Amino acid sequence: SAVISQKPSRDICQRGTSLTIQCQVDSQVTMMFWYRQQPGQSLTLIATANQGSEATYESGFVIDKFPISRPNLTFSTLTVSNMSPEDSSIYLCSVIRATSYEQYFGPGTRLTVT
Amino acid sequence: AQSVTQLDSHVSVSEGTPVLLRCNYSSSYSPSLFWYVQHPNKGLQLLLKYTSAATLVKGINGFEAEFKKSETSFHLTKPSAHMSDAAEYFCVVSERNAGNNRKLIWGLGTSLAVNP
Numbered sequence: 236s237a238v239i240s241q242k243p244s245r246d247i248c249q250r251g252t253s254l255t256i257q258c259q260v261d262s263q264v265t266m267m268f269w270y271r272q273q274p275g276q277s278l279t280l281i282a283t284a285n286q287g288s289e290a291t292y293e294s295g296f297v298i299d300k301f302p303i304s305r306p307n308l309t310f311s312t313l314t315v316s317n318m319s320p321e322d323s324s325i326y327l328c329s330v331i332r333a334t335s336y337e338q339y340f341g342p343g344t345r346l347t348v349t
Numbered sequence: 350a351q352s353v354t355q356l357d358s359h360v361s362v363s364e365g366t367p368v369l370l371r372c373n374y375s376s377s378y379s380p381s382l383f384w385y386v387q388h389p390n391k392g393l394q395l396l397l398k399y400t401s402a403a404t405l406v407k408g409i410n411g412f413e414a415e416f417k418k419s420e421t422s423f424h425l426t427k428p429s430a431h432m433s434d435a436a437e438y439f440c441v442v443s444e445r446n447a448g449n450n451r452k453l454i455w456g457l458g459t460s461l462a463v464n465p
Contacts, residue, residue: 279455338453
């Protein structure tokens with residue numbers, strides 16, 4: 236398995252501000268992802284975080300709104316920019332190891348925008 | 350493109366009775382399939398996975414799933430439900446995206462309630 240930590244675990248933010256979420260993994264992994272899970276819904280992939288290059292965004296998500304960094308194999312950040320109440324959600328970091336099909340998830344960051 | 354459909358949004362069973370959570374998928378090639386569980390206010394946990402080995406896959410907590418290619422199904426079962434099984438269950442299929450990176454396609458989830 237992989238141990239994944241996220242900071243902060245939750246936050247309440249005002250409209251128009253930005254929040255950066257950190258994801259730290261206990262060992263090197265090949266792939267890191269950021270997901271969003273809105274209340275009562277399934278997971279939606281935001282982007283794949285690529286080490287040393289720009290993230291690969293899914294349809295409906297853009298870099299200006301969700302800038303992502305991945306400076307090394309064990310760390311990534313997701314920023315939710317210019318927040319609105321519609322951004323209230325749980326944001327999840329996820330990783331896949333090189334030798335496994337298994338995907339592991341962090342505990343999530345519960346964001347509320349007022 | 351691959352997709353996954355969970356046929357029931359809510360399932361309610363009595364404790365001690367069998368559980369069946371249904372999942373169908375569409376895929377242009379041999380897929381990898383997973384079931385994840387999410388307990389209230391807790392993180393996602395992998396229950397089991399199918400990656401082209403045995404078609405009957407056994408997972409944690411007594412759950413198992415059978416890959417049926419002819420029916421494009423991957424239903425999750427458990428012989429006897431326990432109160433602690435109450436949770437949200439997600440069926441997931443893997444695919445390659447435009448960058449040839451593997452990503453998971455998630456079903457909408459099935460909420461399992463277990464009645465005493």
